[in-house]
Amino acid sequence: MEELTTLYIDKESHKFSVAHYTIFSATERERLHGHNYSVSAKIVAPMGDNGFAADYNVYKTRLARLCDELDEYMLLAGESPYQMISESDDFYRVVYNGQEMLFLQADTLVLPIRNATVEEFSRYLLGRLVEDSAGDDLREVQLCVASGPGQKGCTTWDPR
Numbered sequence: 502m503e504e505l506t507t508l509y510i511d512k513e514s515h516k517f518s519v520a521h522y523t524i525f526s527a528t529e530r531e532r533l534h535g536h537n538y539s540v541s542a543k544i545v546a547p548m549g550d551n552g553f554a555a556d557y558n559v560y561k562t563r564l565a566r567l568c569d570e571l572d573e574y575m576l577l578a579g580e581s582p583y584q585m586i587s588e589s590d591d592f593y594r595v596v597y598n599g600q601e602m603l604f605l606q607a608d609t610l611v612l613p614i615r616n617a618t619v620e621e622f623s624r625y626l627l628g629r630l631v632e633d634s635a636g637d638d639l640r641e642v643q644l645c646v647a648s649g650p651g652q653k654g655c656t657t658w659d660p661r
């Protein structure tokens with residue numbers, strides 16, 4: 502029977518401060534606002550004979566890089582069924598429920614997500630972490646994104 506172990510990475514430094522709005526329906530969304538989102542991960546890997554599974558510094562570095570990529574941007578959901586995003590000069594032009602919004606492209610990231618929610622951020626970041634870890638011998642990875650204390654969304658990758 503393979504011996505597995507679980508590594509938890511929950512560093513205060515793994516955070517990204519961004520602006521966003523959550524879309525609740527075709528006609529209802531939040532106003533633009535921001536959060537300091539925090540990111541944590543659970544990694545299940547085989548235990549080696551020397552009592553070592555996987556170097557968590559490798560995953561700390563990868564998570565920090567992913568947080569830095571998003572930090573201090575306006576995040577738009579590029580795959581939302583309710584808003585259309587196009588480029589207009591230096592701006593992204595967003596049309597939602599008959600409203601037009603312009604965001605400087607230099608300040609904005611359009612992510613391959615359906616909504617700017619903790620659950621979609623966790624799905625996106627998990628996909629990036631699993632991609633970055635493609636050569637590693639992992640059994641399960643869960644990544645969580647919290648928008649504040651006591652509220653988070655998590656996504657799990659389990660190829661078993």
Ligand SMILES: Nc1nc2c(c(=O)[nH]1)N=C([C@H](O)[C@H](O)COP(=O)(O)OP(=O)(O)OP(=O)(O)O)CN2
Pocket residue numbers: 523531534617618619620648649650652654
């Ligand atoms: N399933 C989800 N529901 C909501 C999300 C989300 O990402 N997934 N996000 C929001 C909003 O971003 C909203 O701004 C969160 O508001 P709130 O909970 O008030 O955030 P606070 O940090 O202010 O928490 P407090 O409990 O008010 O201190 C809404 N829903």
